[in-house]
Amino acid sequence: MRDELLALQTQLSYQEDTIAQLNEVVTRQQRDIERLTEALAQLKKQFDEMPSEQLDAQEELPPPHY
Template sequence: MTTLEDRVMDLESRMAFQDDTIQTLNDVLFQQQQAVERLQLQMAALLKRYEEMVGQYSVSEEEAPPPHY
């Protein structure tokens, strides 16, 4: 049978490993959040550029279709 002291030491050891795991997960989550924010900014910039390009090259609805239609 294990003594109370052994059980407390085991619990303290488990808690230390859990604290380390939680900190590691927190660091990874923080890095992922930064990556998501960068991607959102890039996506917004690309969308803005796309809309500008579409505006430059859009065909006016008043133009008649080409003769072969």
């Protein structure tokens, strides 16, 4: 009985450590997602603010392989 209790306590300890590591990963990923979302919003704003003449001029350039 004592060995079984010790085995369960050991297993619980490993699971708690794994959960803590996973929590750190999820937290870091959430920060990355928030940072990337903000960067995307800034790029979209810059693109929307570009004058249409500038966009048209870029579209008329021939491809680089010509």
